[in-house]
Amino acid sequence: MNKKREKKKFKRKNIKISNIELTDIDHFTDDEISEEKRAEKKLIEKGKTSNKRNLKLERGRILEVRSNYKCLVKIGDKELFCTLGGRFKQVNFETKSIITAGDYVNVDVSGDSRIEEIIDRTNTLSRFSDNDFQIEIIIASNIDQVIITSSYKDPQLNLGLIDRYICAAKISNITPVICINKIDLAESLKEIKQTGSFYEKLGFQVIYTSIKKGEGITELKELLKDKDSVFSGHSGAGKSSLINKLQPDLKLRTAEISDYHRKGIHTTTRSRLLEWDFGGYLVDTPGIKTFGLHRNDKEKIPGIFPGLSVLTGECKFFNCTHSHEMECGIKKAVENGSYPVERYESYLRILESL
Ligand SMILES: Nc1nc2c(ncn2[C@@H]2O[C@H](COP(=O)(O)OP(=O)(O)O)[C@@H](O)[C@H]2O)c(=O)[nH]1
Ligand SMILES: [Mg+2]
Ligand SMILES: [Zn+2]
Structure with missing residues (x-):
């Protein structure tokens, strides 16, 4: 441990004296390091590093x-x-x-x-490769929030996906915000707001938007201001439309990507930060699925799934997964109606998928 720290220190110091080639520094023994240090001192004495030190x-x-x-x-x-x-x-x-x-x-x-x-980095937004290895692919870092976007209809509101994104965001230490779009397609707002209130009661921010009617856009802008955000959600939920509404001249690549491919023009699928004119950044992720859960995170799900942690008092086992166990506080809560059965089923689906 100490040796490691020593080496790290050495590395850091050397970064500023960079006309010494730092090849294979990790493989140096302590003796070799002190030798290097002596050499470094010599160089400094000779004043040869003066350019690089400025x-x-x-x-x-x-x-x-x-x-x-x-x-x-x-x-x-x-x-x-x-x-x-x-x-x-x-x-x-x-x-x-x-x-x-x-x-x-x-x-x-x-x-x-x-x-x-x-x-x-304070956090990273990552997805995982689809193969068995689930290799982490970092999309962006130091992100404040993910705007989980789902449309009320066309495509149908997908609370299961919202739950999944909430878990992924929490694991990544990124604040999840729920955006329910296309509320102009709802017969009554009361009904949607009831759906959203489950999350609101748990402290999540939920906003209701419509491009057609211009609703919730000011609220969304206020939320994005001076923060770094990424939009995630089902294709067709209205993410691009919302972003275009917020700032029409933002040069998003999301929409064009498939056209480019068809024309055989090479386009990068790397993410990038775009600056909002009202402050803060948007992470543009052309053709990239923004979030994933790693199977190693499975055991974290019981602790972070919305609304579960306050109900675990009656679980017999401290590490209860609320699935196969007897004497489970969550199962009881589902039975007596104090926890919604739909959310519990969504929880089980996430567990099983990992
Ligand atoms: N009725 C209605 N349609 C919308 C709204 N927002 C987006 N759409 C439509 O939904 C479709 C998908 O939108 P898009 O922004 O491409 O979704 P994305 O895949 O999430 O980026 C488009 O035809 C939009 O015109 C809305 O608030 N209300
Ligand atoms: Mg889009
Ligand atoms: Zn339990």
């Missing part, structure tokens, strides 16, 4: 990654193409997402715009 670091945010080592960074009012120093490749060679849209970075703006430091 870094002019500025904090920026990655808007889009163009390749593993090249990206577009917003620094102040400017957008700058930056490269990633070679040493990052060595430190993190096993993960594909060394950098991702949303990362905060320190860039040396005195020279060739190299990223000198990547700030620790």
Whole structure:
């Protein structure tokens, strides 16, 4: 542990003295490290590192990654193409997402715009590969909220999907917000609001919107302002329509992607951050399924599924999964009607799917 920390410290220090090649630093023994340190000291004494030590670091945010080592960074009012120093490749060679849209970075703006430091992420928005390995693919980082969008009708309101997205968001430490769109298609608002009230009572924000009637758009804008958000939900729920309504000139790629493919034009499916003119960012995820649950997260579901945790007092087992167990507080609550059976079934479906 201590040795590891030593090495880390060494790595960090060396980042600023970067005309020493840092190949294979992880494999150095402590002896070799102290040798390196002596060499480093010598170099400093000779003053050979003076150029590189005059870094002019500025904090920026990655808007889009163009390749593993090249990206577009917003620094102040400017957008700058930056490269990633070679040493990052060595430190993190096993993960594909060394950098991702949303990362905060320190860039040396005195020279060739190299990223000198990547700030620790507060969270990541990830999906998992469809194969058995379920490899994590990071879509974006440092995101505040996910706007879980479902239409009231066409396609039919899908509460099961909302539950699933809520779980995925919570696991990722991203705040879920529920947006029920196309309320103009509802016979009565009372009915939808009753549906939404289950989530509202549990402290979730629920907004009701209609593009057709312009309802809830101001409220949605208020919610997005100065935050970094991503829209998730069924295709056809109205995500693109909502975004276009909020800011018509936002250059979304979501809609065009299939056309481009048909024409055989290569388009990237990488995510990127787009800036709202009212403050905050939108994560644009063309052709990317934004969220996934990893099978390893299965045991977290009982603790995070909406409304369950307050009812577990009567569960006999502290690690009750509320499925096959006897003497279960949740099952009792479902039987006596204090927890909706539809939500319980949705919970079981998520568990089974993992
Ligand atoms: N009636 C009604 N239709 C809507 C509303 N919002 C979107 N739509 C329609 O729903 C369809 C799918 O919308 P789109 O934004 O492409 O959905 P996305 O797949 O979630 O991006 C389009 O034909 C829209 O015109 C709404 O509030 N009311
Ligand atoms: Mg769309
Ligand atoms: Zn239980």
